[in-house]
Amino acid sequence: MNNFYFRPILGIASLLFSCNISAQKSTQSKYTENKKGQFFISWGGNRESYSKSDITFKGEDYNFTIHDATAHDKPKGWHVDYINPTRITIPQTNIKMGYYISDNYAISFGIDHMKYVMYRNESRKLEGYIDLPDTEPGSVYNGVYNNEQFLVSEDFLKFEHTNGLNYAYLEFARVDDISSIFHIQNTDKFQVNFTEGLGGGILYPKTNTTLLQKDRYDEFHLAGYGISINAGLNFTFLKHFFIETDLKGGYINMPDIRTTSNTAESASQHFFYLQRILSIGGIFRI
Secondary structure (H helix, E strand, C coil): CCHHHHHHHHHHHHHHHHHHHHHHHHHHCCHHHCCCCCEEEEEEEEEEEECCEEEEEEECCEEEEEEEECEECCCCCCCHHHCCCCCCCCCCEEEEEEEECCCCEEEEEEEEEEEEEECCCEEEEEEEEECCCCCCHHHHHCEEEEEEEEEECCCCEEEEEEEEEEEEEEEEEEEEECHHHHCCCCCCCEEEEEEEEEEEEEECCEEEEEECCCCCEEEECCCEEEEEEEEEEEEEECCCEEEEEEEEEEEEEEEEEECCCCCCCEEEEEEEEEEEEEEEEEEECC
16 A cells, blocks of 8 residues: 555554543543642641730820730630630631642631730839829829839739731742652642741731720720741642641731720730641632
8 A cells, every 4th residue: 555545544543642642641640739720728726926025005194115025825725616616716726718829839818816915913114104194093103114124013904915816818828749758659648748928917906905904995906917927738638638737927016906995095016926837628629
């Protein structure tokens, strides 16, 4: 038979063979290899550490700063409240949901529900003045203070962001599959990812304050902003479920913290924090 007839037949056969090889490769590709277009959601708990902070309190009859105030978080420990819908905001929690815009990059929205409790009954340097009317109980603290040591007692001040220090943020993150380091072949069964992200957002605390023996105040208020960076390890099981551990550090600046029912009275502070997070979640396509 003439080569004129063989050439198109061989071309068609070669095309069919290459298509068959491509189809086999596509059926063998793993679900976890392609993250683009996947959604994820996670829920977990945290612990925090805070840097020292200068806290300034302003009102019609006072303006003073407590220097180098220290604070701690308020952990709940291992508790059913983390999954109890009626008490889910009591522990220190983290929720995040996001979308992979490519195989390695994701955008997400999250809320870190942290807690900040200023240490009381400790001596701190006090700077400024207090000049309350004599009819107010807090007038016992009237005076001019020039960076002198002062006992910050519970009667003088109770200052807590305990329901909570709420950081609502947007985050841009990179995710890299590092399973090969651990000689993991089938990542659809188990996959290890390294994550790193950069975020920014608002602080919407519910600040529990009793200042200068005035009435207690505890309401939500938009107080400022924050920025954060984080890095962690993501362990994905059976394609759709994961456990994630993260270290997250950031800067918080709150120039407008409500302290009493009087809108003319407020506090301001800024500080750094380090957060340790353990969360569980799911990843899926819609």
